[in-house]
Amino acid sequence: ETGVTQTPRHLVMGMTNKKSLKCEQHLGHNAMYWYKQSAKKPLELMFVYSLEERVENNSVPSRFSPECPNSSHLFLHLHTLQPEDSALYLCASSQDNNQPQHFGDGTRLSIL
Amino acid sequence: QKEVEQDPGPLSVPEGAIVSLNCTYSNSAFQYFMWYRQYSRKGPELLMYTYSSGNKEDGRFTAQVDKSSKYISLFIRDSQPSDSATYLCAMSEGYNNNDMRFGAGTRLTVKP
Numbered sequence: 001e002t003g004v005t006q007t008p009r010h011l012v013m014g015m016t017n018k019k020s021l022k023c024e025q026h027l028g029h030n031a032m033y034w035y036k037q038s039a040k041k042p043l044e045l046m047f048v049y050s051l052e053e054r055v056e057n058n059s060v061p062s063r064f065s066p067e068c069p070n071s072s073h074l075f076l077h078l079h080t081l082q083p084e085d086s087a088l089y090l091c092a093s094s095q096d097n098n099q100p101q102h103f104g105d106g107t108r109l110s111i112l
Numbered sequence: 113q114k115e116v117e118q119d120p121g122p123l124s125v126p127e128g129a130i131v132s133l134n135c136t137y138s139n140s141a142f143q144y145f146m147w148y149r150q151y152s153r154k155g156p157e158l159l160m161y162t163y164s165s166g167n168k169e170d171g172r173f174t175a176q177v178d179k180s181s182k183y184i185s186l187f188i189r190d191s192q193p194s195d196s197a198t199y200l201c202a203m204s205e206g207y208n209n210n211d212m213r214f215g216a217g218t219r220l221t222v223k224p
Contacts, residue, residue, distance in 0.1 A: 004155070033209065040120050043156075043200070043214040056210050090155055098207050103155030 003027065004104035006091050012110045015081060021107045023074040023091030031097050032074040034066060035090040037106070043090070049074060050097060078109075086111045115139055118201055118215030127224050131188040135201035135215045138182065144207045145177050147186045148200040150217065156200055160186070191222045
């Protein structure tokens, strides 16, 4: 499989649950990103990893915890989320921070 | 004032029409301007990017930047139903994904 793959595609969870989102890229890229996309709002950059090191954390609440075990995989661990966290979570990768990003198809997250 | 403003639409046009999609911005230091297309249930894909002012053409698509007015446009000629998607503008000072600012997206429907 090529490109950027995200799993699961849909996730419904309660506010007290713990779950993880997974992203995998098969493009040989060195940078990976997590974005939040809410209806009628701009994409919000959450986290950036470059060569497996976190280089950006845009004031994201601690209930979101990223993990990048290697350059091909990125996780977003979720715990005690709030209803306003319901959104589409997009993963992207790029060769480096100055090259075009390739996006996955996202995980649609609903918090009950 | 938002850094990047984009009318969310929705915009509906008949097949064959010329479509104009626009964004305004407040940061005069922006130099790189991108347009992404996002089909329903898919991630954004980079459609075009331009540097500084001027026009760039790619098939039926033309990207235009007017830095004096802080205004960018994407024109689609001979629009097709397959062009139905949400179009996101994005921009940055240097080409750095960490600093990219996105518009909220305009939803376009091209009716046969």
